[in-house]
Structure formats: structure tokens, C-alpha cells
Amino acid sequence: MRQALYLKQQKKMKMSYKAAWDDIQNINQHSPTIVVQTATGGKNGGGSKISDYGKELIETFDLLQGFIHNLEDNLKNFENLTDLRENIQTLQKKLS
Structure with a gap:
């Protein structure tokens, strides 16, 4: 638990x-x-x-934490700012 x-x-x-x-x-x-x-x-x-809400909260936190770690790893792989900006903008469009 x-x-x-x-x-x-x-x-x-x-x-x-x-x-x-x-x-x-x-x-x-x-x-x-x-x-x-x-x-x-x-x-x-x-x-x-x-509680069930608490379990859902933990699952959501774990998903968000994994997303952030994945994002950090992906951002480290860009060699120039133009590629980085384009990828951030693409991600923003997908999220909105």
C-alpha cells in the first residue's frame, strides 16, 4: 500500500x-x-x-512524472534551438 x-x-x-x-x-x-x-x-x-480518488491521483501523478522525464530526455537530444522550438510547438498543438 x-x-x-x-x-x-x-x-x-x-x-x-x-x-x-x-x-x-x-x-x-x-x-x-x-x-x-x-x-x-x-x-x-x-x-x-x-481512497479510490487517492489511487487515481497517484496514477495521474505517475503518468505526469513519466511524461516530464520523457520530455526532458527528448529535449536533451536537440542540437539547435530551431528544432527544439518546432518540436515544442508541435507538442503544444497536440495538447490543445
Whole structure:
């Protein structure tokens, strides 16, 4: 689960558990829809899971990140500015 991975990563980053949870709460507060659903403890214990919207958000971010990396790689291959401008304009037309 991505959230569990996030909380594990906070240890590697030397980020406190509270800071990691604060980040998750901040994401939920600023999102139009809940990203991480939480349940308080009790008989069956508490827990949390990423909502369907959260999963869609992660997938969209991953696609965008891949697109940007691909774009960066392609931009490095141009030897002159004219070719670069033409390719940027072509991409802009496709996106609009």
C-alpha cells in the first residue's frame, strides 16, 4: 500500500511519524476529495487506506512524472534551438 510505503519512507528520510501523518492530513485538507481514509482504533483496531480518488491521483501523478522525464530526455537530444522550438510547438498543438 502506498501510504504504508510513505510511512516507511519517512523513517529513511529521518522524518518523524507525526510529520508524515501531518503531511497526509494536509493532503486530505487541501484535496477536493479525501485521499486517505482513516479509522480510529477500537475493537478491530484503527487503520487507513487510500481512497479510490487517492489511487487515481497517484496514477495521474505517475503518468505526469513519466511524461516530464520523457520530455526532458527528448529535449536533451536537440542540437539547435530551431528544432527544439518546432518540436515544442508541435507538442503544444497536440495538447490543445
